[in-house]
Amino acid sequence: MRRRGVLAFAAAGALLCCLAGCDVRLHDETPLRVVAQHGLGLYEITARIDRPALVAHDSVFVTALIDGQSLHLAPDPTGLVWRGFYSVRCRPGFHLQYRAIWSVQSLVTRSKLVPATPRRVALLEPAEPQQVRIDSSGEGRGGWPGVVHLQFVTEPMTTITGLRIEPLSPTREDREAAAAIVALSQPPLAVSCGSTLDLPLRSQLQRAAAYLTLETDNPQVPALRMRVAFAP
Numbered sequence: 577m578r579r580r581g582v583l584a585f586a587a588a589g590a591l592l593c594c595l596a597g598c599d600v601r602l603h604d605e606t607p608l609r610v611v612a613q614h615g616l617g618l619y620e621i622t623a624r625i626d627r628p629a630l631v632a633h634d635s636v637f638v639t640a641l642i643d644g645q646s647l648h649l650a651p652d653p654t655g656l657v658w659r660g661f662y663s664v665r666c667r668p669g670f671h672l673q674y675r676a677i678w679s680v681q682s683l684v685t686r687s688k689l690v691p692a693t694p695r696r697v698a699l700l701e702p703a704e705p706q707q708v709r710i711d712s713s714g715e716g717r718g719g720w721p722g723v724v725h726l727q728f729v730t731e732p733m734t735t736i737t738g739l740r741i742e743p744l745s746p747t748r749e750d751r752e753a754a755a756a757i758v759a760l761s762q763p764p765l766a767v768s769c770g771s772t773l774d775l776p777l778r779s780q781l782q783r784a785a786a787y788l789t790l791e792t793d794n795p796q797v798p799a800l801r802m803r804v805a806f807a808p
Contacts, residue, residue: 666769738791754786
């Protein structure tokens with residue numbers, strides 16, 4: 577009789593808890609913007625929960641829902657922070673939502689989606705170098721060669737659609753330096769995600785510097801400008 581009373585009390589407590597909003601709160605701690613990396617292409621997904629006393633730590637389960645895929649997250653020793661790693665390459669971002677499932681004293685099971693609408697995690701192109709130094713030591717036969725290395729990782733394919741070599745300033749010296757540098761490959765130049773495009777240059781002067789300006793069809797890098805300097 578006493579046991580039935582205890583069970584009835586627990587059930588009533590669980591029901592009261594549900595009716596009163598005995599809720600697990602989930603906080604999305606995954607950054608909104610992350611610099612993309614090709615390599616393993618792994619990105620940490622992190623959420624933190626707050627749970628009331630009637631919700632045991634081992635009765636909570638958190639899953640990340642990413643672009644139609646389910647990723648089970650693992651709790652830390654406190655059971656409050658949940659983490660997992662999502663692998664994706666050659667994309668500018670993904671949509672993220674969490675599903676939390678928990679039970680109240682093993683009697684009532686509840687669940688929720690956070691946020692109500694999936695939010696986007698943006699994957700950003702790593703910054704290209706703003707300056708490139710090319711070693712022009714030694715004797716130049718027909719000029720001094722050099723290479724600029726380019727890589728893009730947020731689109732399956734990036735095409736360089738425009739290329740210009742521009743003087744650093746309107747002065748005569750800078751205009752002559754820019755005129756001495758030529759690109760040995762011309763657009764369109766396509767480079768697949770994660771691959772390196774070697775853009776060959778040649779300077780007729782042993783010391784010369786200019787801006788290399790590129791235009792691409794990559795939405796994140798529509799234009800790219802870097803200072804290229806030949807120097808021994």
